[in-house]
Amino acid sequence: MNFTYPTTLVLHALANGFRHGFDIIDATELPSGTVYPILRRLERDELATADWEDHAIAREEQRPPRRYYELTPAGRAVLAEARARFRVPRSIAARARRLRPGESS
């Protein structure tokens, strides 16, 4: 697993409860073309798992169900290691408080 700075940011965003691709893009301010391959790699290396959200929520919002990602214990360990290497901006945590799903609207 190569710890690029963007990878660390994505891990950090996941740890702070950003679960969907576009939300992670918002939180990290990275382009989508960077974030998605990182998510694929995290999933391939079993640092994150992915699943589909409950159909009920999707129906309620009249849209297709979204895919969400969660860190595995290994992913958390990697993040701890990555944090030691890169300084993670506080802004993500701050944005997490502002934008946490459910609290945003």
Next chain:
Amino acid sequence: MMPRVPLRAALALVRVFAVLVPASRRAEWTAEWCAELEHRSRQLARRSDSTWSADVDLIRRALGALPDAAWLRRQFTLDADAVRDTVHGLRMLATTPGFTVSVLVVFAIGIGATTAILSLTDALLVRPLSLPDADRLMTIWQVNRETGQGRLDVAPANAIDLMQRVRSFQTLAIAENWSVKHTVPGGEPQQPLPAARVTETFFEVLGLPMLYGRGFAPDDYRPGANRTAVLSHRVWSDRFGADPSVVGRVAIFDEKVPYTILGVMPPGIELRLVERSRRPEPLVWLPRPAFDGAELNNRTQGYWNLIGRLAPGVTLHQAEAELAVLSANLAREHPKTNAAVAAEIVPLRAHLAGSLHALLPLFLGAAAILLAVACANVATLFLARGASRVREFAMRQALGASRGRLVRQMLTESLLLATLGGTLGLLLARGALDAVARLRPPDIALADRVPIDARSALIACGVTLLAALVAGLLPSLQLSRPAAARALREGRSSAGRRTHSTLVVLEVAAAFVLAIGAGLLTRSFVTLVHTDPGFQSDHVSVLQVFAYARQNTPEKRTLFFAELVDRMRALPGVVAAGAVSSMPFGEAKILSDRMPFTIVGRPTGTEPEPLINIVPVVGDYFRAMSIPLLKGRLFDGTDSPQSPAVALVSQGALRQFWPDADPIGATVRFQLLGRRYEARVVGVVGEVRHETLDRPARAELFLPHAQSGFGSMSVVVRSAPGSAVTIRMLKEQVWALDPALSIYSSGTLDQLVSKTLTGRRFNLLLLGGFAAATLLLATAGVFALVSFSTTQRLREFAVRMALGAQRSDIVRLVLIQAVALAMTGVAIGASVALQLTPMLRALLFGVTSNDPATFVAVGVALVAVAAAACYLPARRAISVDPSLVLRRDV
């Protein structure tokens, strides 16, 4: 409600990119992206802040799906298809070991030989030399216009005149072959080290900074200056412990003489200025004292070497023109000695490439033929395999494999084989280059440590791989569905048979051409080895002894050599012992140039004086060499310094100077080492070849050593077969008389003769190697074709056998095919070879370039080999059970 335009555009983009995503994940991937986009769009709508920038942001995020899709495709291709193709490819290759091994061998030979010869060419002709601006460095040699012999060492007076008069060189330097013994206090007596004495401009000409210390300066040449030396890198690391602090220290050379070490040369400098003496490269460089009187007048004995740097703006052509004029002037000024003397300029690079320089085009041609045959071979192997896999591919196509998938499969297999074969080929090239460095004749200095040239390897690998790809892909590309269906039904295909036969015929033709070249060289070599040199070289040992430094008067030297030869003769097992100044095939060339002489009583015209080689001999030289006495008597104990001067002449001299008269009783006048002789001819002895076996014998005039007191002699000892006389025992006899005398070189006469054949042996080995490799490939090609067509004709054979054909009839059918192919190939090859072999003329000896015996022998051998290649296929054809074959596939 209709989705907004930006959302529709974004979704469309994602769906386009989805094509890239591997099919197994495509649906899920599209759903994820669409859900995100829709969610985003809805969120924006809900917040009703759908500004222009938010729309742009949506499209930008959709564009990010492209790298995502590409990433997944790459993973998929790497993880899945390629791996699966590779595994499948390896499995397929393992199931057909015959094919796999053949292709690997062909790849290895084709790539290996081509890479090696191209790398060698690069090193010899292209790669910069380790000297600065080396393309301006030239070596200068003497040419004998009468005999056509070139690359001769330059006579001192000629060299001095050239140095003073020439304008087209910026600087010129002289190097003179020398040797010193390095004495370590308390150490063993050492073999002399090859050395060179050079003029003060020598290191300036090379333009080379020393590794440590400095080169010679004018002060080192002043009379009475301290003795100084420059060490080569090799002697510095071998004998001085590679210690930089040796600079400025004193080394003891030649027993007791102290030399201050001035500098150490950088590694890898080899100049091969000692061309003619075939000696190793000098290890120690010494300053040459000022020219003495003898040197200023010596125009007959060549033993100096000239190296120079062209003046700025002067071309090689201009320099050659100037030297031609200067040589003509010298010939006019000194008609007796210089009438036939010219000078020749050889660029240092060409000089270092030695005899290979002229031969490289030949070997490159051979390599090109070999590479072409390798390509043809790879192509036939792949064509045959493709044909035999038509069913496999048809089956896979019927099961839904796309043509792209099949092409990729073939590609993977070809690449696998090319990678493995290429690796083997590069190993082979390395081995071949190392062998070349080991076996090279000494004159090809640049052939040492040749690195594999990356471009050469790429060219060789690329060409072979291309052949494999074209031949491998053709069948899978041609396989359209109707054809596939037909193939499934019929189980065989006849396509490509003619291409295949044509390729094999061409392979045989190419093998024939190279085999003819190798055959002609072999015949020349055998003829040469069996050439009578005029003496018998078995059981003869030779020691070259320089006695000048220790025995300083002619009387002492006469006594010394007479006593030495007597001691040798007294050894048990010794049949005859003698000594001679210019040893046939000897390493140091002593008195090797002809000198003027006159026959008393014969009118001298205006033409230059006759020239002859004058040779002092001691004791039983002629018996030791088994040179026959043809007339008169040999020298004996009565020929002393006090008795009248006598001489013997060789048969060659007899033919040249007494064509229809009896030389015995004639009186000849000549000078040797400043002393005048008037000697009576008392006998005629057989003539001997001197430098190489392919040069005719020379005219010689012998005089007894007792009447000359010459100091540089080769002691020649013939021992009885089976006796235990060793070189060591002979050396001990020398040291018993004088423990400090240096023995310049020693060995058996067989070794000396054999050394002169190194160059021919090398050429033979190189061309023979190419011929053998090509022959192997062509044989493999015949074998592959016959096996392939036998397999395809099994039904035909079965029918014939069922109808009563005998096994011998079937074998004949198989043989006829192979022999017909081989004979066609030989016929084409012969017509090509007849055009090409005249290029070999310079390398041939005693055989013409269209030697019928060689052509017939090689042709018969090739047809026989082709017939032998049928052994396995023919056995297979007769060992099948007709009933089984006929029932199958019906």
